[in-house]
Amino acid sequence: MKDISKVSFVIIGTIIGAGFASGQEIYAFFNICGVKGILGIGISSILTGIIIYKVFRIMQKNEIHNYSEFLQKISSNQKINKIIQIIVNLFLLTSFYIMIAGFCAYFKQEFQIPILISAIIMECLCYITLSKNIQGVISINSILMPILILFIFFIGIKNIDFTTKYFLINNNYLSNNYLKCLFSSTLYASYNSITLIPILINLGTYINTKSKAKKTSIICTAILLLLGICIFCLLLRGENYISELELPVIQIIKEFGKIYTLIYGIVIVSAIFTSCISAGYSFLSNLKTYNKKHVILLCAPSILISLIGFSKLVNIWYPFFGVLGLLQIFYLLNPIEKKYKN
Numbered sequence: 001m002k003d004i005s006k007v008s009f010v011i012i013g014t015i016i017g018a019g020f021a022s023g024q025e026i027y028a029f030f031n032i033c034g035v036k037g038i039l040g041i042g043i044s045s046i047l048t049g050i051i052i053y054k055v056f057r058i059m060q061k062n063e064i065h066n067y068s069e070f071l072q073k074i075s076s077n078q079k080i081n082k083i084i085q086i087i088v089n090l091f092l093l094t095s096f097y098i099m100i101a102g103f104c105a106y107f108k109q110e111f112q113i114p115i116l117i118s119a120i121i122m123e124c125l126c127y128i129t130l131s132k133n134i135q136g137v138i139s140i141n142s143i144l145m146p147i148l149i150l151f152i153f154f155i156g157i158k159n160i161d162f163t164t165k166y167f168l169i170n171n172n173y174l175s176n177n178y179l180k181c182l183f184s185s186t187l188y189a190s191y192n193s194i195t196l197i198p199i200l201i202n203l204g205t206y207i208n209t210k211s212k213a214k215k216t217s218i219i220c221t222a223i224l225l226l227l228g229i230c231i232f233c234l235l236l237r238g239e240n241y242i243s244e245l246e247l248p249v250i251q252i253i254k255e256f257g258k259i260y261t262l263i264y265g266i267v268i269v270s271a272i273f274t275s276c277i278s279a280g281y282s283f284l285s286n287l288k289t290y291n292k293k294h295v296i297l298l299c300a301p302s303i304l305i306s307l308i309g310f311s312k313l314v315n316i317w318y319p320f321f322g323v324l325g326l327l328q329i330f331y332l333l334n335p336i337e338k339k340y341k342n
Helices: 002-015 020-021 022-027 036-061 067-074 079-112 113-131 133-158 162-171 179-201 209-238 247-254 257-285 292-299 300-305 311-334
Strands: none
Touching: 002 133, 002 209, 002 257, 020 022, 020 079, 020 209, 020 247, 020 257, 022 036, 022 179, 022 209, 022 247, 036 067, 036 179, 036 209, 036 311, 067 079, 067 179, 067 209, 079 113, 079 179, 079 247, 079 257, 079 300, 079 311, 113 257, 113 292, 133 162, 133 209, 133 247, 179 257, 179 311, 209 247, 247 257, 247 311, 257 292
8 A cells, every 4th residue: 555655646746736736727627617527527537547547557567668668569550659759748848847837826926926036946946856766756746745635625625615505506507518528528638648657657666466556546536536626616716707817726715714825825836846846757757868967958948938827838738738648548548459459
């Protein structure tokens, strides 16, 4: 269970970044579907769990040491593999910078700290952690993720009364657009898998049995489902104004009191940091070998990219990469591929 819990926290830390904890992702992919968005969260969580299980099982059945070998196992088409690898590396790079932009957006929105200063601070933290390889990623997630998960659950419980009243009163919030909900769910799981699969490959040594793979996927599915619903219901409180905010959940949490705002601020920063280092590590590990020079080159452009704006980056790039990521999911879940059958 020690290995399972460590790996589960890294997986959750990879998925729950600034976009998730701030509410931007849940709003963009699920709240737009009305109450059916909750169904969408369930579908995407289950699909993510299946992806986690499949990746670990493929690794257990074959001697896979890096992402290139993994692609060769799920697809025999070398051109497709090359396209997938380019998509993945571009997304990991983009996600890394989006997380840094989210870090800057938080301190700008809450404390009016200039983006330049917060970007430099985040760069330094990422450099220190990424220089320590995968152990740095595991250590950080093992500490921060349990706190983040428990606090979001706690706020979700405090919000139950409002949520119940909301659904009783606002019957017009119901939507019949199941196809839109299904498409959003698939896109959400798709773009998350782009970041997730490379990090899973680096965690393969910890999950070396079918039983561990199954338990890890179930735990991650359950946590993602519950956290997603908690954020979804929180966003209902601010449906009249959240579209204008960079970090909508932070504003909504203020309704619960200053202490909750402070704690959730720590949660947001933790989520940003864990997701950022997971994306950064995955990108660097795809280079097969990397050193401190590569880490510096990765971090350097983040100051300029952060100036674009967090919400713009999330709403433009995540859906775009979600569509591109469907290619990887197709080959991962495709039972026809010859190399996949073993």
